Amino acid sequence: MRSGSRNAEVFGGSAHSNIAIEFGFRGVGTTNSNSCASGTVSVGEALRYIRDDFADVIVAGGAEAPLTAITIGAFDIIKTMSRWAGDPTLACRPFDLLRDGFVMGEGGASLIVEELEHARARGARMYAEVLGYSLNNDAFHMTSPLPDGESCIRAMREALADAQLTPEQIDYVNAHASSTQLNDSTETTSIKQVFGEHVQRIAVSGTKGYYAHPLGATGAIEAAICALALDRQWIPPTINYENPDPACDLDIVPNHGRAAELNYVMSNSFGFGGINASVILGRVR
Template sequence: MTEIERKRVVVTGVGAITPIGNTSAAYWSGLVNGHNGIGEITLFDASHHDCRIAGEVKNFDPEDYMDRKEAKRMDRFSQFGVSAAKQALADANLVINDLNAEQIGVIIGSGVGGIKVMEDQQTVYLNRGPDRCSPFMIPMMIANMAAGLTAIHTGAKGPNSCAVTACAAGSNAIGDAFRIIQNGYAQAMICGGCEAAITPLSVAGFAACKALSFRNDQPQKASRPFDKDRDGFVMGEGAGVLILEELQHALSRGARIYAEIVGYGMTCDAYHMTSPVPGGEGAARAIRMALKDGGLDPNMIDYINAHGTSTPANDVNETAAIKSVLGEHAYKVAVSSTKSMTGHLLGGSGGIEAVATVLAIANGVIPPTINLENPDPDCDLDYVPQTSRVQALNVALSNSFGFGGHNVTLAFKKYAEAK
């Protein structure tokens, strides 16, 4: 069998709705200036919850992207996903029409899906009976609907799917979209992740499994990756979407290229429902796989956008994984966790963090890890504390790890014409 030629894939558009900005430009400005999007929960009355803080999206109006009737028939996570996708398409100046629709697809991941509508409809069911449940409950709730609705709203008729791999979902979506274009099954893909899980039941559930920070009196200090005083992650919400294109397709239409995506690693710990394997062995294999896939030597890595959740388990094990793959070079690599500013978007985190990684390459600026005041002795790498750093970047990685042992690493590279 003849081996399929692997096509080069580039990033030509980005969109973001986050706790620190509702466009990619506002999000990037927030990152490089160390803005903090975490505060007291306002989306519901959290006064009886052990955790009362989160990274909420502020001043978001779905009617900026769709009409009121359409918005009312979407859960908040789908509103975020569709809106970020429309931003990214506009940023890429990519118009979908009858001639190219079948060559443009969508993969948007979500770890939780429409939990808000599920909770609301459960209340209706208990108080008013089954006959009063909304006919839109199921299509609003299911996790694939952000991808489906994005296709409906944009006309993209190509490959369409949804990754549901917990906190790795957004990165899996991007990696899977990369593979589809690389192997010639589409010319462009709309891909990323979205989440809107700051709800009473969701917050209670994550708190019950001791995953969240309970630093309610200091919300802006609560997300502190790699700091010895960290006590858990802070939930966030929003969406991050990339437009990936086959290189020649992008060049033929004169598209701006932010970066090239060159590697995708995906593994499983096969160890525990919620805890990473000690030493980060599964994460290390994902990093190695992404490097091998991209033809990259470990010494070529300039920056890693870490999963960096601010949990006791993740930060130490991710640090160990990075050191096991990069060896002594690990101490020369800038590593930062943008979750220190946005909180943890669960299935949406890989989307906004890929956007951050791509913009870091394009702009030559590394976002910081804020709140890193007392480094954990077991976390001894260069985490770019407190302030952003101007530095030319050639190769950068983005890590995402999820409950169930899912590990994903994406490798991006500064675009250079083939010689």
Template sequence: MTDLIRKRVVVTGVGAITPIGNTPAEYWEGLVSGRNGISEITLFDASRHACRIAGEVKNYDPHDYMDRKEAKRMDRFSQFAVSAAKQALADAQLTINDLNAEQVGVIIGSGVGGLKVMEEQQTVYLNRGPDRCSPFMIPMMIANMAAGLTAIHTGAKGPNSCSVTACAAGSNSIGDAFRLIQGGYAQAMICGGAEAAITPLSLAGFAACKALSFRNDDPAHASRPFDKNRDGFVMGEGAGILILEEMQHAISRGARIYAEIVGYGMTCDAYHITSPVPGGEGAARAIQLALKDAGITPEMVSYINAHGTSTPANDSTETAAMKRALGDHAYKVAISSTKSMTGHLLGGSGGIEAVATVLAIANDRLPPTINLENPDPECDLDYVANVSRVARVEVALSNSFGFGGHNVTLAFKKHV
């Protein structure tokens, strides 16, 4: 695809179900106020677990978006995806009908899909036998069903897919949707990520590989990206959805435009199943590729929504990657990790963080990194510590990195 035939792509709608708010407005207010979304786990009895804290979605009722029969046949991650997608379509004032259905597609990523249903049905199988397993088990647990069900609920008949690239899944989905519109394969895409992996088995697995924070006595301060005393990430859940549209299509219908998406870079470390390559070479290349794709220089970047997981390995490596990619300008860029408030949504993180990034551009305000009390000497950049900041945001990046060495950077800019 040459630059001559690339179509410009804009963001016209956002949807968010998160641990700090169940609408985009609530989520944004939570971000700029530095709201903590981490608390003791209530979704199940976690008393036997080494980690007993998470960023749960609270006060969420799926029946606000679907009837009881439909909700019962969905895993929680799909409920989140459909709900956030309906919010985003309403926000964009985009109606899908017989005239445009084939030109509107869906790509929604998930790291693990319907783990809750899988665990529950395994218990049924062991205790009651194979004949008692639900006929809805498979379509409830497979990761692509968030995208499939969103299409069913919205009528979107265009390209439909699902990225399953661990914690990069949401960002990969947005980037792939961007490419489809650029190439003329769709006029609009519903895209992002969804996850609901706060389950007994998932929690045990992440704890076993020493990825989680064990700060059970102080959940409000457990997620502390770039802080010297960080000890692991905190699991979160939810969904973040963007409506991407071909720019002229959006303008012709009088749509409000939050930002323009201009770049997509993805690489692989090809190094280790869970650890980033030392020095951040793979992540740096993803940032550089996004900048090259966008036709922008490092000096034009105003803000970065960092992957910022609060793990010892990620935060120092990501800092090194940003320095490697941006050079001296890295010290002049405002950076924040909104995972400090929401926890880590795994495959859903790229979705809610892209929402945060475009809202930062639209509102010229930077979300903070809360709990940054004792900066790590290896993390010596401007992380917008603890308090949000008013600042002009012209160009912003959103980083997502996943187990397996997946690296994704999305580039957005203010629409003019």
């Protein structure tokens, strides 16, 4: 599937193949297709590959450019996209009472995930540590989450266990918060189940109001946001929040970010197909 040039053809695995060809990377390489959780899966699987000694350094990320008539039309048919008729910059409104569906976006992010001592030895600039990861499936519905959020709850709890942390040690959660009625309320309920009384002391923001929903790129972008939050000790806000929803009664950091002491943060990606992934990052010591 390659021509005589150095350009890889477009096929399922071409995302990582193009990077490998460009930079001469001959180690482990894989491309995953796990809907909205793909970027988070990339970061989490990089953690596993490094733990299992398959690599010292991995480029992990996600990118998607879905803004085509056929893609928008397909999602419109299943009535998951926003019908907001006002200012388009206000259409994506996570946790807001008037949210009415996600807004499709484009984007990408890559993170260099590296074995800690290897990074220290070369004097790498480190933003955060990747500490824990979990992946599962609802086995329920292609576009609707399990009503009781059981799989989302399990993803967060298993990521905590993988990181050897307790819920009380998490300072901030970057929620999937896709701006749909079902997702945001179900995720709120799931977060409450995982964190119990501690939920009153953690910040939970949904950052898609800034960049909409770039589907498979989302998890990588939000992992990068979490890494920067830890590095800068600053919590990004949930923007476009105007109407509180009693079903989403968390500290969602409305409209304005804030400085905070952050040691451990969680990023959730709960995608179509019932694919749920959570990753935990920690402050570099």
